[in-house]
Amino acid sequence: MGFEGRDVLVAGAGVSGRSAAEALLAAGAEVTVTDSSADRLAALASLQVQGARLVPGLTAPPAGADLVVTSPGWRPDAPLLAAAVAAGVEVIGEVELAWRLDRDKAEPATWLAVTGTNGKTTTVGMLESVLRQAGVDVVACGNVGLPVVDAVRAGHRVLAVELSSFQLHWSDSVAPLASVVLNLAEDHLDWHGSLTAYGAAKARVYRGNAVAVANADDDWSTRLAEDAAGAARRVSYTLAEPGPGQLGPSGTHLVDRAFDPAGAVPLAELADVHPAGPHNVANALAAAALARAYGVPPEAVAAGLRAFEPGAHRSVPVGEGGGVTYVDDSKATNPHAAAAALRAHPRVVWIAGGLLKGAEVDELVAAHADRLDAVVLIGQDRDRFAAAVARHAPDVPVREVLSGDDAGMLHAVRLASGFARPGSVVLLAPAAASMDMFTDYAHRGRAFADAARTVLAEAAATVHGG
Numbered sequence: 001m002g003f004e005g006r007d008v009l010v011a012g013a014g015v016s017g018r019s020a021a022e023a024l025l026a027a028g029a030e031v032t033v034t035d036s037s038a039d040r041l042a043a044l045a046s047l048q049v050q051g052a053r054l055v056p057g058l059t060a061p062p063a064g065a066d067l068v069v070t071s072p073g074w075r076p077d078a079p080l081l082a083a084a085v086a087a088g089v090e091v092i093g094e095v096e097l098a099w100r101l102d103r104d105k106a107e108p109a110t111w112l113a114v115t116g117t118n119g120k121t122t123t124v125g126m127l128e129s130v131l132r133q134a135g136v137d138v139v140a141c142g143n144v145g146l147p148v149v150d151a152v153r154a155g156h157r158v159l160a161v162e163l164s165s166f167q168l169h170w171s172d173s174v175a176p177l178a179s180v181v182l183n184l185a186e187d188h189l190d191w192h193g194s195l196t197a198y199g200a201a202k203a204r205v206y207r208g209n210a211v212a213v214a215n216a217d218d219d220w221s222t223r224l225a226e227d228a229a230g231a232a233r234r235v236s237y238t239l240a241e242p243g244p245g246q247l248g249p250s251g252t253h254l255v256d257r258a259f260d261p262a263g264a265v266p267l268a269e270l271a272d273v274h275p276a277g278p279h280n281v282a283n284a285l286a287a288a289a290l291a292r293a294y295g296v297p298p299e300a301v302a303a304g305l306r307a308f309e310p311g312a313h314r315s316v317p318v319g320e321g322g323g324v325t326y327v328d329d330s331k332a333t334n335p336h337a338a339a340a341a342l343r344a345h346p347r348v349v350w351i352a353g354g355l356l357k358g359a360e361v362d363e364l365v366a367a368h369a370d371r372l373d374a375v376v377l378i379g380q381d382r383d384r385f386a387a388a389v390a391r392h393a394p395d396v397p398v399r400e401v402l403s404g405d406d407a408g409m410l411h412a413v414r415l416a417s418g419f420a421r422p423g424s425v426v427l428l429a430p431a432a433a434s435m436d437m438f439t440d441y442a443h444r445g446r447a448f449a450d451a452a453r454t455v456l457a458e459a460a461a462t463v464h465g466g
Helices: 015-026 038-042 045-049 079-086 094-103 120-133 148-154 165-169 195-206 219-226 278-294 298-307 335-343 362-371 382-392 406-419 441-465
Strands: 007-011 030-035 053-056 067-070 090-093 110-115 138-142 158-162 178-181 211-215 233-237 246-250 253-256 265-269 316-321 324-328 348-352 372-377 398-400 425-428
Touching (some): 015 030, 015 067, 015 094, 030 038, 038 053, 067 079, 079 090, 090 094, 090 165, 110 120, 110 278, 120 138, 120 278, 120 298, 138 148, 148 158, 165 195, 178 195, 178 219, 195 219, 211 219, 233 278, 246 278, 265 278, 316 441, 324 441, 335 348, 348 406, 362 372, 362 382, 372 406, 425 441
Parallel strands (some): 007 067, 030 053, 067 090, 233 246, 324 425, 348 372, 348 425, 372 398
Antiparallel strands (some): 246 253
């Protein structure tokens, strides 16, 4: 699979594009990088010293190019990619490039892969923590932040890889040792076109696995694992009492009935899982299954879950006052993730809205109507949320915020605070993407946390002044 002397076009000058270009140059390829943004290309000026060509706005591969490496966000119908396919030029993604570079090494790394609509980053973080407690040279990479190409070039022995549907769409031969599809719900339908196509992209993660791990409580995950081509073994996890071939909770413990012939092996206590909540227990079981597929001992699972530090903007309390807690779950960028966030609290003033990307929210609102004290809506698709609340929770007060910036978030939190009462939670779980108002979900979460602190300080000052 060598790349020396090959003429490769890298489409996209973002983080993964830079990593791909650097890796290809190091492998001896002739590299051209293109992007619609002159500023992004200018940021790669150092690559020119290494021999790369930077060409803005290409809509077709240059003459002689025999491979295109695309950034994950580029849709298949992008003119450049469509032209490449029409010309018979292979198109792959940065993850596929990483796999081929890794396979060229004398001792390739072991890949353990996680995909799904929600819970990927938490599960990969838990997996990395468990493997480290077992003394394994491991790094979390992929959609979690570190490009897989960089992880391969660094020489780590095991890669805990978070894969998005976009990355999997452009991966043709990636075959991890073990993989899991955590769940599947409506998301990115504007990119894939349908839930079936979205699921087909996710299913690629099971290609050639020694162990395909499924979520027995999720119909899509179970179906995709059952249909997995070439998987040597299938195991599953459940939040019910686990049966043979499964991992799950039993009493106060997580147990493994899949990887040990002796029967149910205790792996950890339920109290070792944090943040608490059924969805994170499921994430912990998925991580444990992948770690056990690699051969990690039971005691490392418990130690790894206890040592795990959850990422920001995932059900993080950011303040409390007057018996009201403010919780940042900005990472809930689709209805499925928001459902998990809502389920964790009995009384909620819900801040929601943003870009729905083709998803529907009626089922979400109907399922959680009885826990809503009020709803404050932000973002571009707030009218669709308002219509769903009117249909399924007509007695719940709704307020809309029209401004689209940090000041808008402060207004939203002030409105939410006005509806909150002791024992309730002001919850940012938008069920939608953030790019209509903010740079990304992290920016949105920071704006919420800042706004909550401001509102709490104002309340404290009023009480103190009175």
